[in-house]
Amino acid sequence: MERKIVEIAPRTWLISDYLLANMFLLEGDEKALLIDAGSGLGPLEExxxxxxxxxxxxxxxxGHADHLGGCHLFPGVKSLIHPEDMFFAEEFTEAYAQEFIDNYVKTRGPVRNPEATDEDWKQIIRPYGPAxxxxxxDGEVFELGGRAVEVIxxxxHSMGSVCFLDHxxxxxxxxxxxxxxxxLNFPPHTSTVAQYHESIQKLWAREGEYDGLCQGHDTLTxxxxxxxxxxxxxxxxxxSGQASPQEIDDGIHKGLGIRCGKVRLYYDLNSIR
Ligand SMILES: [Zn+2]
Known part of the structure:
Protein backbone atom coordinates (compact mmCIF):
# COMPACT_ATOMS: atom_id res chain seq x y z
CA MET A 1 0.00 0.00 0.00
CA GLU A 2 1.17 3.52 -0.82
CA ARG A 3 0.90 6.31 1.69
CA LYS A 4 -0.27 9.58 0.13
CA ILE A 5 1.83 12.61 1.06
CA VAL A 6 0.81 16.00 -0.37
CA GLU A 7 2.81 19.22 -0.13
CA ILE A 8 -0.13 21.54 0.58
CA ALA A 9 1.99 24.69 1.15
CA PRO A 10 5.73 25.47 1.17
CA ARG A 11 7.47 23.13 3.64
CA THR A 12 4.05 21.86 4.75
CA TRP A 13 2.93 18.29 4.12
CA LEU A 14 -0.33 16.48 4.61
CA ILE A 15 0.63 12.90 5.45
CA SER A 16 -2.33 10.61 4.98
CA ASP A 17 -2.51 7.59 7.28
CA TYR A 18 -3.67 5.41 4.36
CA LEU A 19 -6.82 7.55 4.09
CA LEU A 20 -7.80 6.73 7.69
CA ALA A 21 -6.61 10.02 9.23
CA ASN A 22 -4.34 12.95 8.40
CA MET A 23 -1.10 14.13 9.96
CA PHE A 24 0.66 17.40 9.12
CA LEU A 25 4.36 18.15 9.01
CA LEU A 26 5.41 21.82 9.25
CA GLU A 27 9.06 22.69 8.77
CA GLY A 28 10.79 25.84 9.99
CA ASP A 29 14.44 26.88 9.66
CA GLU A 30 15.42 25.15 12.90
CA LYS A 31 12.75 22.62 13.84
CA ALA A 32 9.89 20.68 12.34
CA LEU A 33 6.50 20.11 13.93
CA LEU A 34 4.65 16.87 13.32
CA ILE A 35 0.98 17.24 14.26
CA ASP A 36 -0.52 13.84 15.11
CA ALA A 37 1.01 10.43 14.59
CA GLY A 38 -1.75 8.30 13.07
CA SER A 39 -2.72 4.80 14.13
CA GLY A 40 0.71 3.21 14.30
CA LEU A 41 1.15 2.36 10.63
CA GLY A 42 4.60 2.28 9.09
CA PRO A 43 6.85 3.31 7.61
CA LEU A 44 5.87 6.73 8.98
CA GLU A 45 9.17 7.35 10.73
CA GLU A 46 11.21 6.89 7.52
CA GLY A 63 -5.86 11.77 22.38
CA HIS A 64 -7.87 9.42 20.17
CA ALA A 65 -6.02 6.29 19.14
CA ASP A 66 -6.12 7.06 15.41
CA HIS A 67 -4.08 10.22 16.11
CA LEU A 68 -1.87 8.96 18.94
CA GLY A 69 -1.22 5.32 18.04
CA GLY A 70 1.97 6.08 16.10
CA CYS A 71 3.71 8.19 18.77
CA HIS A 72 6.06 5.35 19.68
CA LEU A 73 7.45 5.35 16.14
CA PHE A 74 9.51 8.40 17.17
CA PRO A 75 11.66 7.21 20.07
CA GLY A 76 13.28 10.01 22.06
CA VAL A 77 10.63 12.50 20.93
CA LYS A 78 8.04 13.43 23.57
CA SER A 79 4.45 13.46 22.34
CA LEU A 80 2.80 16.64 23.56
CA ILE A 81 -0.88 16.47 24.46
CA HIS A 82 -3.35 18.67 26.34
CA PRO A 83 -3.63 17.55 30.01
CA GLU A 84 -7.37 16.89 29.68
CA ASP A 85 -6.65 14.24 27.03
CA MET A 86 -3.70 12.66 28.86
CA PHE A 87 -5.92 9.82 30.12
CA PHE A 88 -6.24 8.58 26.53
CA ALA A 89 -2.45 8.15 26.43
CA GLU A 90 -2.53 6.32 29.77
CA GLU A 91 -5.26 4.00 28.50
CA PHE A 92 -3.30 3.16 25.35
CA THR A 93 -1.74 -0.04 26.65
CA GLU A 94 -0.43 -2.85 24.46
CA ALA A 95 -3.68 -4.83 24.77
CA TYR A 96 -5.79 -1.77 24.00
CA ALA A 97 -3.58 -0.80 21.04
CA GLN A 98 -3.84 -4.27 19.54
CA GLU A 99 -7.60 -4.42 19.86
CA PHE A 100 -7.94 -0.89 18.50
CA ILE A 101 -5.84 -1.37 15.37
CA ASP A 102 -7.42 -4.74 14.50
CA ASN A 103 -10.88 -3.28 14.86
CA TYR A 104 -10.03 0.00 13.12
CA VAL A 105 -8.53 -1.72 10.10
CA LYS A 106 -11.43 -4.18 9.92
CA THR A 107 -14.15 -1.49 10.06
CA ARG A 108 -12.57 1.56 8.38
CA GLY A 109 -10.08 -0.19 6.12
CA PRO A 110 -12.56 -1.51 3.53
CA VAL A 111 -14.46 1.82 3.46
CA ARG A 112 -11.31 3.87 2.75
CA ASN A 113 -9.22 1.30 0.85
CA PRO A 114 -11.57 -1.22 -0.76
CA GLU A 115 -8.74 -2.77 -2.77
CA ALA A 116 -6.45 -3.54 0.21
CA THR A 117 -6.18 -7.13 1.47
CA ASP A 118 -5.66 -8.33 5.06
CA GLU A 119 -2.08 -9.10 4.09
CA ASP A 120 -1.56 -5.50 2.88
CA TRP A 121 -2.65 -4.17 6.27
CA LYS A 122 -0.56 -6.72 8.16
CA GLN A 123 2.54 -5.44 6.41
CA ILE A 124 2.10 -1.86 7.56
CA ILE A 125 0.82 -2.36 11.13
CA ARG A 126 3.76 -1.62 13.44
CA PRO A 127 4.15 -3.55 16.69
CA TYR A 128 3.14 -1.63 19.82
CA GLY A 129 5.80 0.28 21.67
CA PRO A 130 5.83 2.65 24.63
CA ALA A 131 5.70 6.39 23.94
CA ASP A 138 -3.66 26.95 25.33
CA GLY A 139 -1.69 29.88 23.91
CA GLU A 140 1.63 28.03 23.82
CA VAL A 141 3.71 28.89 20.75
CA PHE A 142 6.12 26.53 19.02
CA GLU A 143 8.93 28.54 17.44
CA LEU A 144 10.21 26.48 14.51
CA GLY A 145 12.60 29.15 13.20
CA GLY A 146 10.92 31.79 11.05
CA ARG A 147 7.65 30.00 11.66
CA ALA A 148 5.52 30.24 14.81
CA VAL A 149 2.68 27.82 15.49
CA GLU A 150 0.20 28.57 18.26
CA VAL A 151 -1.92 26.15 20.30
CA ILE A 152 -5.63 26.97 20.68
CA HIS A 157 -14.75 16.35 20.18
CA SER A 158 -12.63 15.65 23.26
CA MET A 159 -12.11 17.87 26.30
CA GLY A 160 -8.42 18.23 25.50
CA SER A 161 -8.79 18.89 21.76
CA VAL A 162 -6.56 21.65 20.41
CA CYS A 163 -6.05 23.36 17.05
CA PHE A 164 -2.73 24.71 15.78
CA LEU A 165 -2.49 28.12 14.09
CA ASP A 166 0.42 28.36 11.68
CA HIS A 167 1.01 32.11 11.42
CA LEU A 184 -20.18 15.14 20.27
CA ASN A 185 -22.14 12.05 21.27
CA PHE A 186 -19.79 10.48 23.81
CA PRO A 187 -20.23 12.51 27.00
CA PRO A 188 -18.41 12.99 29.31
CA HIS A 189 -15.47 12.50 26.93
CA THR A 190 -17.08 14.94 24.48
CA SER A 191 -18.23 18.42 25.53
CA THR A 192 -21.74 19.80 25.53
CA VAL A 193 -22.97 21.44 22.33
CA ALA A 194 -22.75 24.80 24.14
CA GLN A 195 -19.09 24.31 25.01
CA TYR A 196 -18.21 23.23 21.47
CA HIS A 197 -20.07 26.30 20.21
CA GLU A 198 -17.76 28.44 22.36
CA SER A 199 -14.71 26.66 20.94
CA ILE A 200 -15.65 27.36 17.35
CA GLN A 201 -16.60 30.93 18.20
CA LYS A 202 -13.05 31.23 19.52
CA LEU A 203 -11.70 29.91 16.20
CA TRP A 204 -13.95 32.12 14.10
CA ALA A 205 -13.00 35.22 16.10
CA ARG A 206 -9.51 34.73 14.62
CA GLU A 207 -10.50 33.87 11.07
CA GLY A 208 -8.56 36.89 9.78
CA GLU A 209 -5.38 35.00 10.73
CA TYR A 210 -5.83 31.94 8.48
CA ASP A 211 -6.96 31.19 4.94
CA GLY A 212 -7.68 27.46 5.14
CA LEU A 213 -8.06 24.41 7.35
CA CYS A 214 -6.00 21.25 7.71
CA GLN A 215 -8.52 18.62 8.75
CA GLY A 216 -7.99 15.36 10.62
CA HIS A 217 -9.84 13.11 8.18
CA ASP A 218 -11.32 12.68 4.74
CA THR A 219 -9.48 15.19 2.58
CA LEU A 220 -6.11 15.45 0.88
CA THR A 221 -6.21 19.22 0.39
CA SER A 240 -32.02 27.62 20.01
CA GLY A 241 -34.11 24.46 20.43
CA GLN A 242 -35.07 24.43 16.75
CA ALA A 243 -33.10 21.36 15.63
CA SER A 244 -34.85 18.19 14.48
CA PRO A 245 -32.18 15.55 15.05
CA GLN A 246 -32.40 12.42 12.92
CA GLU A 247 -30.72 9.05 12.89
CA ILE A 248 -27.68 9.43 10.58
CA ASP A 249 -25.64 6.52 9.21
CA ASP A 250 -22.73 7.61 7.00
CA GLY A 251 -21.21 4.12 6.75
CA ILE A 252 -18.78 4.81 9.60
CA HIS A 253 -20.70 6.77 12.25
CA LYS A 254 -24.24 5.98 13.34
CA GLY A 255 -26.25 8.13 15.69
CA LEU A 256 -28.56 11.04 16.28
CA GLY A 257 -27.53 14.29 14.65
CA ILE A 258 -28.25 17.08 12.23
CA ARG A 259 -26.88 18.05 8.82
CA CYS A 260 -26.02 21.65 8.10
CA GLY A 261 -24.28 22.90 4.94
CA LYS A 262 -21.27 20.65 4.39
CA VAL A 263 -21.26 19.10 7.87
CA ARG A 264 -22.91 16.47 10.03
CA LEU A 265 -23.01 16.98 13.78
CA TYR A 266 -23.77 13.99 16.01
CA TYR A 267 -24.78 14.86 19.57
CA ASP A 268 -26.42 13.59 22.71
CA LEU A 269 -29.77 15.13 23.65
CA ASN A 270 -28.70 15.06 27.31
CA SER A 271 -25.50 16.96 26.63
CA ILE A 272 -26.61 20.21 25.00
CA ARG A 273 -25.97 22.73 27.78
ZN1 LIG B 1 -10.98 11.88 17.15
Whole structure:
Protein backbone atom coordinates (compact mmCIF):
# COMPACT_ATOMS: atom_id res chain seq x y z
CA MET A 1 0.00 0.00 0.00
CA GLU A 2 1.17 3.52 -0.82
CA ARG A 3 0.90 6.31 1.69
CA LYS A 4 -0.27 9.58 0.13
CA ILE A 5 1.83 12.61 1.06
CA VAL A 6 0.81 16.00 -0.37
CA GLU A 7 2.81 19.22 -0.13
CA ILE A 8 -0.13 21.54 0.58
CA ALA A 9 1.99 24.69 1.15
CA PRO A 10 5.73 25.47 1.17
CA ARG A 11 7.47 23.13 3.64
CA THR A 12 4.05 21.86 4.75
CA TRP A 13 2.93 18.29 4.12
CA LEU A 14 -0.33 16.48 4.61
CA ILE A 15 0.63 12.90 5.45
CA SER A 16 -2.33 10.61 4.98
CA ASP A 17 -2.51 7.59 7.28
CA TYR A 18 -3.67 5.41 4.36
CA LEU A 19 -6.82 7.55 4.09
CA LEU A 20 -7.80 6.73 7.69
CA ALA A 21 -6.61 10.02 9.23
CA ASN A 22 -4.34 12.95 8.40
CA MET A 23 -1.10 14.13 9.96
CA PHE A 24 0.66 17.40 9.12
CA LEU A 25 4.36 18.15 9.01
CA LEU A 26 5.41 21.82 9.25
CA GLU A 27 9.06 22.69 8.77
CA GLY A 28 10.79 25.84 9.99
CA ASP A 29 14.44 26.88 9.66
CA GLU A 30 15.42 25.15 12.90
CA LYS A 31 12.75 22.62 13.84
CA ALA A 32 9.89 20.68 12.34
CA LEU A 33 6.50 20.11 13.93
CA LEU A 34 4.65 16.87 13.32
CA ILE A 35 0.98 17.24 14.26
CA ASP A 36 -0.52 13.84 15.11
CA ALA A 37 1.01 10.43 14.59
CA GLY A 38 -1.75 8.30 13.07
CA SER A 39 -2.72 4.80 14.13
CA GLY A 40 0.71 3.21 14.30
CA LEU A 41 1.15 2.36 10.63
CA GLY A 42 4.60 2.28 9.09
CA PRO A 43 6.85 3.31 7.61
CA LEU A 44 5.87 6.73 8.98
CA GLU A 45 9.17 7.35 10.73
CA GLU A 46 11.21 6.89 7.52
CA UNK A 47 8.78 8.99 5.52
CA UNK A 48 8.97 11.90 7.96
CA UNK A 49 12.76 11.64 7.94
CA UNK A 50 12.80 11.79 4.14
CA UNK A 51 10.81 15.06 4.25
CA UNK A 52 12.81 16.90 6.92
CA UNK A 53 16.16 16.56 8.67
CA UNK A 54 15.22 19.12 11.37
CA UNK A 55 14.77 18.07 15.01
CA UNK A 56 11.17 17.02 15.50
CA UNK A 57 8.49 18.32 17.85
CA UNK A 58 5.50 15.95 18.01
CA UNK A 59 2.18 17.45 19.14
CA UNK A 60 -1.30 15.94 19.18
CA UNK A 61 -4.63 17.53 18.26
CA UNK A 62 -6.28 15.13 20.72
CA GLY A 63 -5.86 11.77 22.38
CA HIS A 64 -7.87 9.42 20.17
CA ALA A 65 -6.02 6.29 19.14
CA ASP A 66 -6.12 7.06 15.41
CA HIS A 67 -4.08 10.22 16.11
CA LEU A 68 -1.87 8.96 18.94
CA GLY A 69 -1.22 5.32 18.04
CA GLY A 70 1.97 6.08 16.10
CA CYS A 71 3.71 8.19 18.77
CA HIS A 72 6.06 5.35 19.68
CA LEU A 73 7.45 5.35 16.14
CA PHE A 74 9.51 8.40 17.17
CA PRO A 75 11.66 7.21 20.07
CA GLY A 76 13.28 10.01 22.06
CA VAL A 77 10.63 12.50 20.93
CA LYS A 78 8.04 13.43 23.57
CA SER A 79 4.45 13.46 22.34
CA LEU A 80 2.80 16.64 23.56
CA ILE A 81 -0.88 16.47 24.46
CA HIS A 82 -3.35 18.67 26.34
CA PRO A 83 -3.63 17.55 30.01
CA GLU A 84 -7.37 16.89 29.68
CA ASP A 85 -6.65 14.24 27.03
CA MET A 86 -3.70 12.66 28.86
CA PHE A 87 -5.92 9.82 30.12
CA PHE A 88 -6.24 8.58 26.53
CA ALA A 89 -2.45 8.15 26.43
CA GLU A 90 -2.53 6.32 29.77
CA GLU A 91 -5.26 4.00 28.50
CA PHE A 92 -3.30 3.16 25.35
CA THR A 93 -1.74 -0.04 26.65
CA GLU A 94 -0.43 -2.85 24.46
CA ALA A 95 -3.68 -4.83 24.77
CA TYR A 96 -5.79 -1.77 24.00
CA ALA A 97 -3.58 -0.80 21.04
CA GLN A 98 -3.84 -4.27 19.54
CA GLU A 99 -7.60 -4.42 19.86
CA PHE A 100 -7.94 -0.89 18.50
CA ILE A 101 -5.84 -1.37 15.37
CA ASP A 102 -7.42 -4.74 14.50
CA ASN A 103 -10.88 -3.28 14.86
CA TYR A 104 -10.03 0.00 13.12
CA VAL A 105 -8.53 -1.72 10.10
CA LYS A 106 -11.43 -4.18 9.92
CA THR A 107 -14.15 -1.49 10.06
CA ARG A 108 -12.57 1.56 8.38
CA GLY A 109 -10.08 -0.19 6.12
CA PRO A 110 -12.56 -1.51 3.53
CA VAL A 111 -14.46 1.82 3.46
CA ARG A 112 -11.31 3.87 2.75
CA ASN A 113 -9.22 1.30 0.85
CA PRO A 114 -11.57 -1.22 -0.76
CA GLU A 115 -8.74 -2.77 -2.77
CA ALA A 116 -6.45 -3.54 0.21
CA THR A 117 -6.18 -7.13 1.47
CA ASP A 118 -5.66 -8.33 5.06
CA GLU A 119 -2.08 -9.10 4.09
CA ASP A 120 -1.56 -5.50 2.88
CA TRP A 121 -2.65 -4.17 6.27
CA LYS A 122 -0.56 -6.72 8.16
CA GLN A 123 2.54 -5.44 6.41
CA ILE A 124 2.10 -1.86 7.56
CA ILE A 125 0.82 -2.36 11.13
CA ARG A 126 3.76 -1.62 13.44
CA PRO A 127 4.15 -3.55 16.69
CA TYR A 128 3.14 -1.63 19.82
CA GLY A 129 5.80 0.28 21.67
CA PRO A 130 5.83 2.65 24.63
CA ALA A 131 5.70 6.39 23.94
CA UNK A 132 6.76 9.23 26.19
CA UNK A 133 4.26 12.04 26.73
CA UNK A 134 4.45 15.68 27.77
CA UNK A 135 1.84 18.42 27.89
CA UNK A 136 0.99 21.49 25.85
CA UNK A 137 -1.35 24.34 26.78
CA ASP A 138 -3.66 26.95 25.33
CA GLY A 139 -1.69 29.88 23.91
CA GLU A 140 1.63 28.03 23.82
CA VAL A 141 3.71 28.89 20.75
CA PHE A 142 6.12 26.53 19.02
CA GLU A 143 8.93 28.54 17.44
CA LEU A 144 10.21 26.48 14.51
CA GLY A 145 12.60 29.15 13.20
CA GLY A 146 10.92 31.79 11.05
CA ARG A 147 7.65 30.00 11.66
CA ALA A 148 5.52 30.24 14.81
CA VAL A 149 2.68 27.82 15.49
CA GLU A 150 0.20 28.57 18.26
CA VAL A 151 -1.92 26.15 20.30
CA ILE A 152 -5.63 26.97 20.68
CA UNK A 153 -7.60 24.83 23.16
CA UNK A 154 -10.96 23.89 21.64
CA UNK A 155 -12.88 21.42 23.85
CA UNK A 156 -15.62 19.58 21.96
CA HIS A 157 -14.75 16.35 20.18
CA SER A 158 -12.63 15.65 23.26
CA MET A 159 -12.11 17.87 26.30
CA GLY A 160 -8.42 18.23 25.50
CA SER A 161 -8.79 18.89 21.76
CA VAL A 162 -6.56 21.65 20.41
CA CYS A 163 -6.05 23.36 17.05
CA PHE A 164 -2.73 24.71 15.78
CA LEU A 165 -2.49 28.12 14.09
CA ASP A 166 0.42 28.36 11.68
CA HIS A 167 1.01 32.11 11.42
CA UNK A 168 3.46 31.80 8.51
CA UNK A 169 1.37 29.81 6.04
CA UNK A 170 -1.92 31.08 7.53
CA UNK A 171 -3.27 27.59 8.13
CA UNK A 172 -5.39 26.26 10.98
CA UNK A 173 -4.77 22.58 11.78
CA UNK A 174 -8.02 21.44 13.33
CA UNK A 175 -7.66 17.70 13.96
CA UNK A 176 -11.18 16.37 14.50
CA UNK A 177 -12.57 19.69 15.78
CA UNK A 178 -13.63 20.84 12.27
CA UNK A 179 -14.08 17.90 9.88
CA UNK A 180 -17.07 17.31 7.63
CA UNK A 181 -18.45 15.28 10.49
CA UNK A 182 -18.26 15.96 14.22
CA UNK A 183 -18.89 13.55 17.06
CA LEU A 184 -20.18 15.14 20.27
CA ASN A 185 -22.14 12.05 21.27
CA PHE A 186 -19.79 10.48 23.81
CA PRO A 187 -20.23 12.51 27.00
CA PRO A 188 -18.41 12.99 29.31
CA HIS A 189 -15.47 12.50 26.93
CA THR A 190 -17.08 14.94 24.48
CA SER A 191 -18.23 18.42 25.53
CA THR A 192 -21.74 19.80 25.53
CA VAL A 193 -22.97 21.44 22.33
CA ALA A 194 -22.75 24.80 24.14
CA GLN A 195 -19.09 24.31 25.01
CA TYR A 196 -18.21 23.23 21.47
CA HIS A 197 -20.07 26.30 20.21
CA GLU A 198 -17.76 28.44 22.36
CA SER A 199 -14.71 26.66 20.94
CA ILE A 200 -15.65 27.36 17.35
CA GLN A 201 -16.60 30.93 18.20
CA LYS A 202 -13.05 31.23 19.52
CA LEU A 203 -11.70 29.91 16.20
CA TRP A 204 -13.95 32.12 14.10
CA ALA A 205 -13.00 35.22 16.10
CA ARG A 206 -9.51 34.73 14.62
CA GLU A 207 -10.50 33.87 11.07
CA GLY A 208 -8.56 36.89 9.78
CA GLU A 209 -5.38 35.00 10.73
CA TYR A 210 -5.83 31.94 8.48
CA ASP A 211 -6.96 31.19 4.94
CA GLY A 212 -7.68 27.46 5.14
CA LEU A 213 -8.06 24.41 7.35
CA CYS A 214 -6.00 21.25 7.71
CA GLN A 215 -8.52 18.62 8.75
CA GLY A 216 -7.99 15.36 10.62
CA HIS A 217 -9.84 13.11 8.18
CA ASP A 218 -11.32 12.68 4.74
CA THR A 219 -9.48 15.19 2.58
CA LEU A 220 -6.11 15.45 0.88
CA THR A 221 -6.21 19.22 0.39
CA UNK A 222 -6.58 22.43 2.38
CA UNK A 223 -10.24 22.82 3.33
CA UNK A 224 -12.34 25.96 3.14
CA UNK A 225 -12.76 27.79 6.44
CA UNK A 226 -16.52 27.96 5.90
CA UNK A 227 -16.62 24.53 7.59
CA UNK A 228 -16.34 26.57 10.79
CA UNK A 229 -19.36 28.74 9.95
CA UNK A 230 -21.34 25.58 9.13
CA UNK A 231 -20.67 24.39 12.70
CA UNK A 232 -21.51 27.82 14.09
CA UNK A 233 -24.88 27.63 12.33
CA UNK A 234 -25.45 23.99 13.35
CA UNK A 235 -24.73 24.66 17.03
CA UNK A 236 -26.86 27.82 17.00
CA UNK A 237 -29.80 25.80 15.63
CA UNK A 238 -29.36 23.14 18.33
CA UNK A 239 -28.95 25.68 21.14
CA SER A 240 -32.02 27.62 20.01
CA GLY A 241 -34.11 24.46 20.43
CA GLN A 242 -35.07 24.43 16.75
CA ALA A 243 -33.10 21.36 15.63
CA SER A 244 -34.85 18.19 14.48
CA PRO A 245 -32.18 15.55 15.05
CA GLN A 246 -32.40 12.42 12.92
CA GLU A 247 -30.72 9.05 12.89
CA ILE A 248 -27.68 9.43 10.58
CA ASP A 249 -25.64 6.52 9.21
CA ASP A 250 -22.73 7.61 7.00
CA GLY A 251 -21.21 4.12 6.75
CA ILE A 252 -18.78 4.81 9.60
CA HIS A 253 -20.70 6.77 12.25
CA LYS A 254 -24.24 5.98 13.34
CA GLY A 255 -26.25 8.13 15.69
CA LEU A 256 -28.56 11.04 16.28
CA GLY A 257 -27.53 14.29 14.65
CA ILE A 258 -28.25 17.08 12.23
CA ARG A 259 -26.88 18.05 8.82
CA CYS A 260 -26.02 21.65 8.10
CA GLY A 261 -24.28 22.90 4.94
CA LYS A 262 -21.27 20.65 4.39
CA VAL A 263 -21.26 19.10 7.87
CA ARG A 264 -22.91 16.47 10.03
CA LEU A 265 -23.01 16.98 13.78
CA TYR A 266 -23.77 13.99 16.01
CA TYR A 267 -24.78 14.86 19.57
CA ASP A 268 -26.42 13.59 22.71
CA LEU A 269 -29.77 15.13 23.65
CA ASN A 270 -28.70 15.06 27.31
CA SER A 271 -25.50 16.96 26.63
CA ILE A 272 -26.61 20.21 25.00
CA ARG A 273 -25.97 22.73 27.78
ZN1 LIG B 1 -10.98 11.88 17.15
Missing amino acids: QVKSLTDKPLILALTH EYGTLE HTPG KERLLVTGDTVNDCLL IADKSFITDYLTATEIIL
